[in-house]
Amino acid sequence: MNWVFDDAQTLLTMTACPHTIHGEQTQLLAGRFPMANLFHYFKNNWWNRADHDWRAWGLNERPQRYAYNIGTWNDPGYWTGWPGNEHGYENFMLYVPDMVLSDARDGGALLVIDNLNEGFYDTKLYQFLHETCYQFDLPPNAICLMTGNELDGRGYDEWCNQQGIRQRMHVIGMPHLMYMQQLNLRNSNMPSWEDHLVAKQLRADVCTFNCLNRMNRNPRELFVIKLIERDLHVDNMVSHNQLAYHAWIHHGVPQTVIDKASAVLPLIVDDADFGNNKAMHINTDIYLRSWATMVNETHAFDESHNLFISEKIWKPVFALSPFMVWGHAGTLDLMHRWGYETWPDLWDESYDTMPDMLRMETLLDNLQALRFVRDKRAWWLQAKERCLHNQQHFMKQDWFNSPYHQQFMAAYNGLNS
DSSP states (O other): OEEEESBTTTTBOOTTOTTOEEOGGGOEEESSOOOOHHHHHHHHOTTOOTTOOOEEEEGGGOOSSEEEEEEOOSSHHHHSOOTTOTTOOOOGGGGSOHHHHHHHHTTOEEEEEEETTOOOOOHHHHHHHHHHHHHTTOOGGGEEEEESBTTHHHHHHHHHHHHTOOSOOEEEEOOHHHHHHHHHHTTSOOOOHHHHHHHHHHOSOOEEEEEOOOSOOHHHHHHHHHHHHTTTTTTSEEOBOSOOOOOGGGGTOOHHHHHHHHHHOOBOSSOOOTTSOOTTOOOHHHHHTEEEEEEEOSOOSOOTTOOBOOSTTHHHHHTTOOEEEESSTTHHHHHHHTTOOOOTTTSOOGGGGSOHHHHHHHHHHHHHHHTTOSOHHHHHHTTHHHHHHHHHHHHTOOGGGSHHHHHHHHHHHTSOO
């Protein structure tokens, strides 16, 4: 696998962009184009694959076939430079070196747009990228768009069919944050079932569930408002900052409920600094002190062709906690297809196929029902084998042995040799 960089020593690309500033050790300080996530998979080979090989080249020594990675930051409205963007940015393709564009036109270079930290479905992005291909005289199959939205490829194919587009980009949606969280959690102490048994036997402060929310997101806010409306936050570990969205009354939430939530928030579990994103931090003690986890995902409202699973869900998997998810419909089904197991015998998991508002109410009903489980220890012990299976299965995940790697290599190997 060959990768070409503007500077093969620092492994940086898109260095012509004036909006990107790197510090020591190439740390991104500001701007549009960090080092791409996918390249770290090859560079670091976290899975210690003996059959894995790669090489970095500079622009002046580039081979006949290679990938040029374009790491992105934030949503497409930020990094693309599409017309009318609020930042006044130019089209990102202007910062791809001319010689790389020439190679891409000739079928020798794959432009890898790495938006793996995010999960959006936006046909405006597809339209813009195809218009960019036309503007820069690029064949669409010279672009490989990688995102964290599992359904992006399906959505793109549907859009192309509707538009009558035959020449297509490679669009790959994959669970990047599963792999990254696995890597991160290898550095943490992995809880055992015995750790749970001891904690839940000796401690008097074990609560029914935990629900951790650091960064404000509209679906998270609504879910926490509903938790507070039912007093489900009482005697449970629920964290959330003050409300950031101030128009819930226009979405059918009574003012009295909004006022109640506003009076209760913020709720703090272990850290009052809500401005510090602790996506890659875990406090395992929270899971030892609770019988279950309520995962409040980044996205939860119904969206066409969008199924995004963030890093949040992998923490209870790692910590041996049975969980429910307020996320996109089909989240549990996708996890089952990945080989994980869940708990339809412990609560109603039909929520996974319901429309968003009904899905939310069913989850709240599930949490309400847990209050009335008298012998929570006996109830929780039923989850043991599946919790252990999920933890072990999670820690064995290997990107180089996944269909996502196969899709990427098919795009790369399809280049002219």
